[in-house]
Amino acid sequence: MQKSKESAAPLHELATHLGPDTFEPLYHTLVGLKFPVDVAQVLELRYLVNHAVDDFPEQPDTQDYREFRDALQTAMDSFGIENKRHSDRLLRILTMMRDLHYTYSIETRNRETQLRDQMNANRRARSQSIRYGMFFTFTAIISGIVWLGLVDAGWPVKLVTAGFAVLAWTYLHAIPGLDRDSKKLERQLNDLLRHRVKSIHWRMLIQKLSLVLGYKRITGVEVFRIDSDLDYPSHSHVRH
Secondary structure, eight states: OOOOTTTSOOGGGSOSSOSTTTHHHHHHHHHTOOSSEEHHHHHHHHHHHHHHHHHSOOOOOOHHHHHHHHHHHHHHHHHTOOOHHHHHHHHHHHHHHHHHHHHHHHHHHHHHHHHHHHHHHHHHHHHHHHHHHHHHHHHHHHHHHHHHHSTTOOHHHHHHHHHHHHHHHHHHHHHHHHHHHHHHHHHHHHHHHHHOOOSOOHHHHHHHHHHHTTSOOOTTOOOEEOOTTOOOGGGTTOOO
16 A cells, blocks of 8 residues: 555545546545544545445446455455445445556556657657767768868858758757656656555555445544534535
């Protein structure tokens, strides 16, 4: 499990829906929660999760699906979720999370492959620019020497010399830009690898979801504090 200060981003910085494209930040937010949290964040999390699972289609009753549900059911029972309705609801949420993680994993692997291909292409382009830049620099120098060695150099010699010089400048001038692109691609790849959710910490996710959704209470653990002076009418649509 990956945990860091930047993993639990404020919820208002996340998207307003839960899907493969927002799975990573929301997962890190959930598993990185340190209770108690702001009540507004709890309500937002409840809304995002409940809204997404309501739209999530029923999964086919395959052998793999049954084994997955049995394993999660055992984990939920060990955590002490006794309400059958809550248990079934949480099981459906976890099934949704597995499906989202599967799609997310494919997309991030494709993105990693794309970035590596771009980095390889960048390296080839840089090597080519250096090679061609040096070649045309050398030919421009030779052509310049020929130009200076002729008493009355004609326009073809001058034109060829200028052309070689322009080509040398073009290829060499491209190198700093390729270096900047290389650093940018490297940063993107490092960010992808550093934040990518390789696997789901199911027990941690069950614990955090159970507390956030109100399916489980633990003595001594305060999920959120309610300020009686505050009202949250904008969250009246949140399902509990």
